[in-house]
Amino acid sequence: MQKKTAKIIVVGSINIDLVVKSEHIPVAGETVTGQEFVMIPGGKGANQAVAAARLGAQVEMVGCVGGDPFGKQMLEQLTNEGVGTSYVLVDPQQTTGVALIQVQDGENRITVVPGANASVTPAHVERAKDVFVGADILLVQLEIPQETVMYAVQLAKSHGVKVILNPAPAAVLPDEIWPFVDLVTPNETEAVILTSEQIAGSDQAGIMNELRSLTKTDVIITQGEKGVSYHLNGVEGSYPAYRVNVVDTTAAGDSFNAALAVWHGESYTLEQSIAFAAKVGALTVSSFGAQTSLPTRQEVESFEGSFNK
Template sequence: MNQPPKVVVIGSLNMDLVVKARRAPKRGETVMGDEIHFIPGGKGANQAVGLARLGAEISMIGAVGSDSFGRELKRALKKTGVNITGVKEHDSQATGVASILLAEGDNSIVVVPGANALCLPEDLEDNERMIAEADLVLLQLEIPLATVEYGIQLAKKHGKIVMLNPAPAQSLSQELLSQVDYLTPNRSELALLAGMPEESSVAQGINRLLDTGVTCCVTTLGAEGAAFMEKEGSITKILGHQVPVVDTTGAGDAFNAGLAYALAQQKSIREAAEFAVEVSALAVTKFGAQGGMPRLREVEEHFTLGQYSERGDI
């Protein structure tokens, strides 16, 4: 039996305060909500749970406050099978919180980082052995950029695959981007990183990022699927799947978990992207970012051969 892939996730842990309403309020308006839920979240934790559900061996490096939210987030990760020895508790900051409004089939999110701001480079030094033993290191941008940079440096030092989900969107240096093996922006993040208008083609944005030194750029396209391109390669689009949508909150995190899982198993980028699109499609059929993450068995039972097409006009 093949050994499960080992992945280290360096990132955020938040408690998601999810409000469901019939519609989003206009500026200055108050509307009545239908439901509120307190759900473990944070891009880093979501992706760690997604990977664990798929069967990967996961270690998480991050930070929470010494409060009830922090304790609940750690319990949720541990219950899923994530190694949480790299998650520190801090008295000086409350656990990060994300306020999420679900309305009209979409979501809008406000994140208060809290203790995530205390996930520092020295925490990575304390857990360097985890990184040295991993197949792939996955990072996002809800923790300090200095920590992301140092995490990438340590991963490269130990010859690991580096995957960066550049969310929330912010400008990144060419020095950082040149060390990334797989960059996974959505359309708006792609435009910001490439320094181009959002109406520019995905192909133009990906080409510009490849020029910075990124080895491969994989752009998520929502319900349309995803597109990827490697250096010296042609752009390929992976078609999305039609599914009943319940909650889109964790779709991007599910995609990144699926992609990281397949890449850590040394699958080709096309195979990995096809698998990631399938994982994210199943994730939106359930409520909650972490609760919606599918298990490997569910993906294998629901999908047969992934759909893809090569096009030059994306």
């Protein structure tokens, strides 16, 4: 039973995803025929906001769209999903962020054009400071300027809001950010980039130790079909992934992070939150698209699956 309604702030990107499905992803100079093309609401920030709303949280989005039809479409999408958009600005000088996603056999390759996401500034976050009062969790990613991410985590900590940093897309971050982060959630590739390319050949335990030493925070590393490994409150462990038919991995990490935030915001432990998030991630990869694949609370609670071995 839900303990309380989690209050989540998402500071991040808002994109429109242009998705092509094909049997083969072309190499340089090659042209292939695709099987399907769709335009789907996306962006890591917007994905996490919509995922959290569908899972029962009260969500406020802080971001920016362009003054184009895509921007209007994304604002309507967020509003229809129950996400607060009072602090989603419209920059008429920019285009809305776009992600070109090529999907082959459930795996994807993504190219992102930030557009209006580059207009999410510290001043923009400061204007939204009232929503930090009484909030439970701040979710933030790296598809907006790093200086804005830094300002957002500092503002959150000053209001006693827990911070979950999903360091995607991967980037080296300044050491100054880590005292303001409670939990960092990279995938395997992002964990290597965060720590340094020098340990790219290290085993998972070595990467985890290096990341813990760097960040001094709780860490969850997502590993796709291998599940997750974690170091929480001084305790190391792992949790398996569910066995599902993988259709499209787009937004899997976003839904996992949103689920962590919602469950933890409802006063469950992070270990309990991982178990909930694993179900959400499994359901997400079982469907096509970003926000189109995000499950509802009812779908998650009725999900029964077996683990990968």
